[in-house]
Amino acid sequence: TRKRAPLSEMAPAGVSLVVTVLCLLAGAGLAAGDRVYIHPFHLLVYSKSSCEQLEKSNTEMPKDLTFLPVPIQAKTSPVDEEALREELVLVSERLEGEDKMRATKVGMMLNFLGFHMYRMLSESQNAASGTILSPTTLFGTLASFYLGALDPTASRLQAFLGVPGEDQGCTSRLDGHKVLSALQTIQSLLVAQGGASGQSTPLLSTVVGLFTAPGLRLKQPFVRALAPFAPITFPRSLDLSMDPDLAAEKINRFMQAVTGWRMDRPMSGISPDSTLLFNTYVHFQGKLKGLSPLAGLREFWVDNTTSVSVPMLSGTGTFQHWSDPQSNLSMTRVPLGKSACLLLVRPLSTWGLQTVEALTFQHNFPTWVKNLSPRAIRLTMPQLTLRGSYDLQDLLAQAKLPTLLGAEANLGKISDDNVRVGKVLNSILLELQADQEEQPTESAPQPDGPEVLEVTLDHPFLFAIYEQESTALHLLGRVANPLSGV
Template identity: 70%
Template sequence: TQKVLRSEMGPAGVTLRATVLCLAAWAGLATGDRVYIHPFHLLVYSKSSCEQLEKSTAETLKEPTFTPAPIQAQTAPVDEGALRQQLVLAAEGLEADDKLRAATVGMLANFLGFRMYKTLSEAGSATGGALVLSPTAVFGTLASFYLGASDPTAHELQALLGVPGEDRGCTSRLDGHKVLSALRATQGLLVAQGGADGRARLLLSTVVGLFTAPGVRLKQPFVQGLALFAPVVLPRSLDLSADPELAAEKMDRFLQAVTGWGTDSPAGVAADSTLVFNTHVHFRGKMKGFSPLPGLQEFWVDNSTSVSVPMLSGTGTFQHWSDAQNNFSVTRVPFGDSACLLLVQPHCSTHLDRVEALVFQHDFSSWMKLLSPRAMRVTVPQLALRGSYDLQDLLAQAKLPTLLGAKANLGRISGADIRVGKVGNSVLFELQADDEEQPTESAQRPGGPEALEVTLSSPFLFAVYERHAAALHFLGRVTHPLSVA
């Protein structure tokens, strides 16, 4: 352990000591008072697996390949109900080791998500715009590239994902399939929420568009492995070089037709690209016991500008904490037994950036322990936030510009010389009332304690958290409830 604590994470730029301590803190949150260091060995190759890998190394060069269908090929629309059911099934019957893997991956995704969120926030600080990021989608996208990478790129990606592998021995290397399978379990634990009637309140759909230049052949084991991260993987070919802007439009139109979500990919594709990897995520959360307020309500974008938006309101007993020293409050609104929406409200809207920097960091879990039950009436905007960003840009801003660049070794994706043109992450995040349900029994009754009024009618922060895997699935900043991030 001492040897591990002294080592560094290389290009990730964060010491392993800090990572292990953060993991221990999050483990304490996930398992009560018991604090321990998460077992990375559950995510790496076993000795027997390593022996099999050594025997099959020569066979890797002979892996079956295929040419993706043209982008014009007819494609069935995504069935989001079926995707949700697949995730629920993935969360059922998890063994103890499976749950521990899910918690480990969930926490590693949190730390990577904090880092990418900070980078994205700093890049947009000049505009002060809305922001929504999925730590699990970022982690899953980079873990997918790890699945298709060989050294030195694989080693660098493993370090970025947060798992030490300094000796480069087989039994210290991540098993990409274990990682993506555990990530799928964390997603399943999130959506497997419902009331006593078993109705679904959460929807989470992940679709990957894998676009290649004509003639590029993809390796079947790589594409099949992606199904652990995204149940819908769409390999398609199109001309990426003649008109990069037109190619980007075609990819967006294709994914819009298949998903119907209306999320745009980051603009621009490099003319010499042979591969574009787009991850699209749709989340819809229905708030238990919340109902729409009549008409439209004012939301103050800044001190002098307001917009009229639909608002949702619910009365009941919620977890709450107010930090008088740092001038912000946190309210926890449950989606189900283990998933919740965390609402972070600055006491002064001009302090949003400072509160964001304070709250969305590695000790995020510390103030969550301070929440306590309180009779409340909570009013929050109905949300429909769209965000898109290129992970290559974020990696460049995080001083990792070459990680997925022209010299990246991605030989497990294709036998061809792959040049990645864009690694897009697009999110559609929706927050709605639970229209079919009346306020819960915990609502305020006559003669009960006076309800604290909390109205989020000015810029605020939010997070979607699931406690079994201690995973933050979404982080965001709302400056306009119906805006493009």
């Protein structure tokens, strides 16, 4: 009999997260009339038939096949990002109604968790520095560990993801495969083709590195199950008990060689008693239609006395916009594709970004996005290349769950060996560029019609990249200095 982890073992914030999600989704728990109860997360938990099949497979199937990861120095083909985009586009073309409904549920859950963990991350950093976090990647990483976990770890992860286990029966258990499939749906919608004429589609690549101590055998079903979330997974072994800096350097060199991405803050400080490192690497490249490079470099004010010279993009057109003097902020939405959007948030009084950040990313984001309406705007913003990395173990410790993936975690579906999880990194590379390489211009022609509003982001600002149909947030961040990344 499985036992539910007591609420005292969960962070208070985690409990409130679960309660909030349940309240929002409560309406989904009632069928027509009052004769049938439908679990509010019925699209994400095991159905009765799948439970029966699962029980049958557990008794009839042989023990999970395991394998030893090849050494990290083994020859490896580089990642083909265009092929990954094409695969996601194909997925988007095959989506059915239930796929999108499931993606909407997961999008709501990952948004709540993402805002909560973004606050943890931003509070741990200097207020004057940049921040970037991917709610989709964070949720996918935790859901991946859920797939590899047994109770009590599985129950605690399920609750932290936002789905209470209720009676802990099979039909109340989260189906990790459905969650990762929903994340694939969200990713595919982000790169879906169509929309505005001539609008390019974003590039989105997700790669997982499973770095193990020599001799640790991984279970094949677990590694294969990661494919919807991370179509490319590199299981590689190396001596993690060696000089921690040397082990980190080998991992950094390997990932840069296979992806071609450079990270400003590569891995460091590996614990020598770790046997597994789970690193997720994400590259998002979006092109801003209608914006072209301005000639030369322009000033971006880091604070009220310091500026840096940065390349800027500018263009005039109709954008979704909303301004609220009382809250000291304005929002401007820029399309990145058929369904992917960039939301730019800036303080109206130039400074006071911390207050705006708390209001936007912790309280009123969904409501305020609904207030957006078309407006003729001349938008000027920095061309951005942002790199960031954070350890989920640190964020879990801040959320008062330091043992969730600690030494006592039961990860029996990842390996039959004793798995001691070290770092769990999310590393992000974000590039926002002009959609077309036009000749640099000093100004763009003004459209006929209403007065054009000038929106210039030459001071620290916030941004969010999200998918409109599921409302899932892919990236959240603060730009403090476009030249220093985050």
